[in-house]
Amino acid sequence: MIRVLLADDQHLIRQAIATLLDLEPDITVVVQVGRGDLVGPAVAEHAPDVLVLDVEMPGMDGLSVAESMPGQAMLILTSFGRPGYLRRALAAGVRGFVPKDASAEELAAAIRKVHAGGRYLDPEMAASAMMAGESPLTDRERDALALAASGASVTEIASSLHLSEGTVRNYLSNAIAKLGAVNRIGAIRTAQDMGWI
Structure with a gap:
């Protein structure tokens, strides 16, 4: 079983995603948190295989969580497909970037791929990031x-x-x-x- 931590501040969305993922025969959501600053303690307690993180959360945003946990298998699930978010996530070692309007099957496939050591990037988000270029800001x-x-x-x-x-x-x-x-x-x-x- 692939053990998943799900972090999203919107309770209803988090609950729905967890329910859908638990229907998969090889995936189980072992812990859910609604704040980014609760991810570290939850990882220490539950040892999940893959973290599924929302970008915008109270306490600590998902990108900052990713930057604070190098080496952890992570996937960003977001409704904000901003090019800078994708670049920052990749720089932090995140291996998956999926929009929240993806199907449950697509999310499950992304989790499996990230768990196996691969990458899963939504094609539209990846294309947008490439077209936008790097941030000009220092x-x-x-x-x-x-x-x-x-x-x-x-x-x-x-x-x-x-x-x-x-x-x-x-x-x-x-x-x-x-x-x-x-x-x-x-x-x-x-x-x-x-x-x-």
Whole structure:
């Protein structure tokens, strides 16, 4: 049996997916969690073979969970097919990326493939990621823009990143220019739409 951990903050969706997966003869959902920060303790307690993670969850998003657990067989199940999410997931070692509108059969096939050491990427999501290209933002520009997206002021961003306010303003200005935006809000929107922050 392939032992699965299922992490999704939407209880009804998580329950439905678990029920469908448990109908498969070789897959069993051994634990369900509704927050990203509960994945680590659940993995330690239940030792699942494959983690199926939603991207957007409270506590810790699915991509951050993936980055914190290198070597673990993981699959992202998401309704957000943003190119940056796919690239970030692959960089973190995630071997599967499946849209939430996939069939139960497709999800089960993806879990089997990831469990066997292979990769399963939704073709449309993979094509979108290839066409979008790499993020033009540096790590610091991305960090500053992500903090700005959370509502942090320049002073708060500077304190959080241990930088001067002038340096933060430069990073934000660079991000705005690189993304072809008119202002910080436009840059945030573009970066979020692409999955770069």
